[in-house]
Amino acid sequence: MFTGIVTAIGTVQTVSDRGDTHLRIACPFDTSDIAIGASIACSGVCLTVVERGSDWFAVDVSGETRSRTAPGQWHEGRRINLEPAMKLGDELGGHIVTGHVDAVGFVAVRETRGGSIHMEVDAPKDIAAFIAEKGSITVDGVSLTVNAVEDLPDGVARFSLNIIPHTAEVTTIGGLAEGDAVNLEIDVLARYLKRMQALQG
Template identity: 65%
Template sequence: MFTGIVSDIGTIQSVEERGDLRLVVACDYDMDGVDIGASIACSGACMTVVEKGANWFAVDVSAESISKTADTMWTEGARLNLERALKVGDELGGHIVTGHVDAVGAVVAMEAVGDSHPIRIKAPRDIAPYLAPKGSITVDGISLTVNAVEDLADGDVIFDLNIIPHTASVTTFADLKIGDEVNLEIDILARYLLRMEKLRAATG
């Protein structure tokens, strides 16, 4: 489990095809305190540490993970928002995050208003019912609050965020451009509602 509070930005140093993708990610974590088998969220996707060094760790990314995440995130040189798994007693600064990406969205508008950065993201219809104003959403591993929601005629949805200067400075939001894809995870309560609605529909 995670909280959506990014604690480092990593950079993919190398990508190797081994059936799965083996990624080496440079970071500033003290890797002496990170065990092999530990979980690290990489821009919202929970990954398992399979190798490590003084300032890097390696993960294996399955074809399933690649198919469910943003197209350009698993490339050499890409920057990733990193968060280590929540420990008992840690401060819950964001909201409960599982590290399972529900959908891929796209940035459709962004601007600077004062020091803040309003951003609009288009999300697919599958998760549209689970986005609500003042609700929580995880975008590329970052816990954020939805400001507004606009339902589109085709069933897709556009939701608004406001990125404060601190969040922009400690995450990869500074890299985003209009058209970029982002990983989205709905709030865990909405995830259970999604499951219950699917079961209700299946049983009539």
């Protein structure tokens, strides 16, 4: 489990094919406390540490994971939002995040408003019912609050976000541009509520 509170930004150093895609990710934090087999959310994707050095760790990304995450995510030089799995007793500063990507969205609008960034993201219709005004959503591993939702004629849900300067600085969200693909994870509570409603209906 994660909280959607990013602790560092890493960079993909190397990419190799070992059946699955093997990544070595440079990170600014000390990896000595991270065990082999530990989970780290990498831009919202829960991955298992298979190797580590003093300032890097390595993970394997399966074909299934690649097919369900943002294109270009796993290339050399790509900046990645990092969050180690939460420990029992840790502060839940964001919301409960599983690290399982539900869909890929696309940035439709990005503009500066005051000191913040106003962003609108298009989510596919498969997850439109799970996105609600003032609800939580995870974008590239970052826990954010949905400001508003507009249901477009084709079923796409366009939701808006306000990115404060701190979030823009300490995550990769501030570097997103219109047209960029992002990993989306819906609020786990919305998922279960939708399931219960379906069974009642």
